[in-house]
Amino acid sequence: MSEFSFSEHPHKRYNILTGEWVLVSPHRTKRPWQGKVEKPDLAQKPSYVEDCYLCPGNERAGGAVNPQYDSTFVFQNDFAALLEDTPVGTFEKGGLLKAQSESGVCKVVIFSPDHSLTLPLMEENDIKKVVDLWQNEYNELGAREDIGYVQIFENKGAVMGCSNPHPHGQIWAQRNVPELPARKTENMERYYAENGRSILSDYLDLELKEKERVIFKTDHFVALVPFWAVWPYETMIVSKRHIRHIGEMTEEEKADYAKIIKKMTTAFDNLFECSFPYSAGIHQSPTDGQEHEGWHFHMLFLPPLLRSASVKKFMVGYEMMANAQRDITAEYSANRLRELPTTHYKLGAQ
Amino acid sequence: MSEFSFSEHPHKRYNILTGEWVLVSPHRTKRPWQGKVEKPDLAQKPSYVEDCYLCPGNERAGGAVNPQYDSTFVFQNDFAALLEDTPVGTFEKGGLLKAQSESGVCKVVIFSPDHSLTLPLMEENDIKKVVDLWQNEYNELGAREDIGYVQIFENKGAVMGCSNPHPHGQIWAQRNVPELPARKTENMERYYAENGRSILSDYLDLELKEKERVIFKTDHFVALVPFWAVWPYETMIVSKRHIRHIGEMTEEEKADYAKIIKKMTTAFDNLFECSFPYSAGIHQSPTDGQEHEGWHFHMLFLPPLLRSASVKKFMVGYEMMANAQRDITAEYSANRLRELPTTHYKLGAQ
Ligand SMILES: O=P(O)(O)O[C@H]1O[C@H](CO)[C@@H](O)[C@H](O)[C@H]1O
Numbered sequence: 001m002s003e004f005s006f007s008e009h010p011h012k013r014y015n016i017l018t019g020e021w022v023l024v025s026p027h028r029t030k031r032p033w034q035g036k037v038e039k040p041d042l043a044q045k046p047s048y049v050e051d052c053y054l055c056p057g058n059e060r061a062g063g064a065v066n067p068q069y070d071s072t073f074v075f076q077n078d079f080a081a082l083l084e085d086t087p088v089g090t091f092e093k094g095g096l097l098k099a100q101s102e103s104g105v106c107k108v109v110i111f112s113p114d115h116s117l118t119l120p121l122m123e124e125n126d127i128k129k130v131v132d133l134w135q136n137e138y139n140e141l142g143a144r145e146d147i148g149y150v151q152i153f154e155n156k157g158a159v160m161g162c163s164n165p166h167p168h169g170q171i172w173a174q175r176n177v178p179e180l181p182a183r184k185t186e187n188m189e190r191y192y193a194e195n196g197r198s199i200l201s202d203y204l205d206l207e208l209k210e211k212e213r214v215i216f217k218t219d220h221f222v223a224l225v226p227f228w229a230v231w232p233y234e235t236m237i238v239s240k241r242h243i244r245h246i247g248e249m250t251e252e253e254k255a256d257y258a259k260i261i262k263k264m265t266t267a268f269d270n271l272f273e274c275s276f277p278y279s280a281g282i283h284q285s286p287t288d289g290q291e292h293e294g295w296h297f298h299m300l301f302l303p304p305l306l307r308s309a310s311v312k313k314f315m316v317g318y319e320m321m322a323n324a325q326r327d328i329t330a331e332y333s334a335n336r337l338r339e340l341p342t343t344h345y346k347l348g349a350q
Numbered sequence: 351m352s353e354f355s356f357s358e359h360p361h362k363r364y365n366i367l368t369g370e371w372v373l374v375s376p377h378r379t380k381r382p383w384q385g386k387v388e389k390p391d392l393a394q395k396p397s398y399v400e401d402c403y404l405c406p407g408n409e410r411a412g413g414a415v416n417p418q419y420d421s422t423f424v425f426q427n428d429f430a431a432l433l434e435d436t437p438v439g440t441f442e443k444g445g446l447l448k449a450q451s452e453s454g455v456c457k458v459v460i461f462s463p464d465h466s467l468t469l470p471l472m473e474e475n476d477i478k479k480v481v482d483l484w485q486n487e488y489n490e491l492g493a494r495e496d497i498g499y500v501q502i503f504e505n506k507g508a509v510m511g512c513s514n515p516h517p518h519g520q521i522w523a524q525r526n527v528p529e530l531p532a533r534k535t536e537n538m539e540r541y542y543a544e545n546g547r548s549i550l551s552d553y554l555d556l557e558l559k560e561k562e563r564v565i566f567k568t569d570h571f572v573a574l575v576p577f578w579a580v581w582p583y584e585t586m587i588v589s590k591r592h593i594r595h596i597g598e599m600t601e602e603e604k605a606d607y608a609k610i611i612k613k614m615t616t617a618f619d620n621l622f623e624c625s626f627p628y629s630a631g632i633h634q635s636p637t638d639g640q641e642h643e644g645w646h647f648h649m650l651f652l653p654p655l656l657r658s659a660s661v662k663k664f665m666v667g668y669e670m671m672a673n674a675q676r677d678i679t680a681e682y683s684a685n686r687l688r689e690l691p692t693t694h695y696k697l698g699a700q
């Protein structure tokens with residue numbers, strides 16, 4: 001019998017969705033830090049900023065002028081990484097150099113006309129409108145012959161490479177299924193073929209029994225720190241019902257999804273009392289014309305902060321060369337997130 | 351026939367060592383940047399710093415006192431992510447939660463007693479001593495029953511999570527082979543079994559013919575931007591001779607390796623005239639007792655800077671959720687690095 005304990009001993013954990021291991025070093029947070037310190041985002045932002053490319057009525061860097069939008073607003077990225085009119089082609093030399101052209105669409109999704117409103121500060125009703133827009137875009141882009149996958153995501157905070165502070169997300173939709181969703185497709189569909197149930201349904205049942213990694217639930221969703229989390233406060237929102245993609249969400253589920261997004265992002269901001277940086281994204285079934293019965297909708301938050309509003313986890317040297325690594329356990333993180341006040345620290349004393 | 355062109359159209363390229371694709375968007379660097387700006391490292395550092403944990407004679411955070419070392423110095427990391435006395439054990443629940451204990455050793459390798467000397471500023475002779483130390487450590491750690499893999503790496507610069515500015519690298523050695531080296535093992539050994547030659551020997555021949563991704567060569571090594579590079583100025587140093595690991599390097603090769611390290615890191619510093627941040631690491635055969643005939647020694651530099659000393663590439667949202675992505679081509683980067691002065695900008699006017 002093994003005497004090894006999750007909370008004390010270095011170990012690795014397996015990610016059932018990607019097939020990769022993460023190294024966990026529970027004892028490691030006490031090391032001194034003479035390294036980089038981030039400037040936490042504590043600024044009180046104005047509702048409108050004259051030279052912001054994303055505020056209503058302003059001119060964008062590409063020359064277009066934003067309408068006086070009063071809710072969400074979506075437009076094609078003026079500096080898109082993917083272009084629609086890319087000629088189809090492949091390249092190959094000696095089996096050693098291999099390339100293939102890729103086409104697609106990049107869009108920017110502004111959450112609110114108000115420059116100061118991040119998701120946790122928005123009303124649930126207004127977050128619901130963002131969810132509606134995501135659903136629309138997934139359905140419309142996904143229906144196209146030349147789009148096999150739709151990636152909806154948000155980079156929040158300068159430390160996460162957000163190139164404009166007006167709260168917004170992005171959608172990159174492309175012909176081929178990218179690396180990570182392709183790997184998840186494989187694993188989810190193998191499990192479904194073997195078990196007749198979605199792997200995330202079974203995983204969710206187990207976590208709801210175990211409890212220690214669950215942060216909270218709403219009527220239709222569960223927020224938890226996955227067993228195999230890589231980032232310090234990595235969080236997954238999973239739909240209780242086995243739906244493959246956002247297109248299958250009912251009105252009631254969408255309202256509930258908006259609710260859990262508000263709860264989760266509020267907990268994040270409250271953790272270190274700052275506007276909590278992260279990259280978030282939705283993983284859902286590819287739109288490549290296949291059934292994808294095994295796919296189970298989920299959203300991931302990958303936040304870098306580790307010790308405080310100003311010290312983040314760096315995925316560098318060892319992590320880039322060898323293996324993902326984390327310094328606290330998923331159980332510890334879930335526990336911290338679970339115990340936070342449910343009202344946003346900025347909205348507390350109203 | 352395809353009309354797609356590497357230098358104009360978005361495309362993806364295949365990494366023959368990892369089996370992964372990278373998305374390349376050659377046209378994308380013109381987008382505006384209202385995002386994060388890094389503080390370039392331009393400081394003239396002193397040779398000795400009183401409260402540096404790594405300078406000779408100083409007390410470290412863990413309480414130990416550094417000797418008055420006058421060349422390289424290696425010691426066990428006081429805050430190691432891997433520990434030697436971890437009990438062996440596995441954990442499993444419903445096939446959904448899987449974990450395994452991991453043991454190992456983490457060491458810190460100080461390059462020079464001089465707090466101000468990064469690799470490009472050191473003498474070739476002194477870099478050779480670092481190479482000697484790496485060879486020793488690989489041989490000694492690798493010979494141990496409980497060490498299956500030795501990762502040698504350096505995080506350079508605050509932006510790369512370096513927690514102490516005194517120039518140093520690290521070695522993490524562990525029982526199991528981590529994710530990325532394991533994937534490379536698979537691909538290199540499959541190729542060797544099928545072709546009777548190392549994949550990097552064949553790749554090197556091809557690149558030396560094509561020339562456009564080669565930065566420079568010395569007697570025994572080639573520096574190039576790999577066809578499938580992810581980071582803007584990602585660079586690979588490959589040994590011309592098919593050696594599996596640093597243990598097989600001759601004295602002459604080690605001196606030549608020191609030479610190309612100096613050349614390469616000098617080019618990096620000269621690119622944006624700053625102390626160029628990166629994570630670097632050596633990929634070589636695991637020490638798990640197997641032959642690994644297909645393994646071919648190489649070193650990788652993964653530097654984040656993209657446009658200038660202060661604007662880096664962020665691997666965030668799309669990259670974390672979907673696929674690695676870059677904004678310039680490998681050919682463009684190799685060309686820029688090739689054309690730089692060969693004398694360090696700080697050592698120029700002597
Ligand atoms: O070991 P250090 O320098 O304290 O820490 C640095 O390198 C490690 C190995 O890549 C990483 O795990 C840390 O996130 C990084 O800050």
Ligand SMILES: O=P(O)(O)O[C@H]1O[C@H](CO)[C@@H](O)[C@H](O)[C@H]1O
Nearest residue numbers: 161162163663664666667668669
């Ligand atoms: O599209 P933006 O906001 O200009 O850019 C940001 O998000 C992109 C998608 O994750 C990344 O490729 C960029 O590195 C990042 O800075």
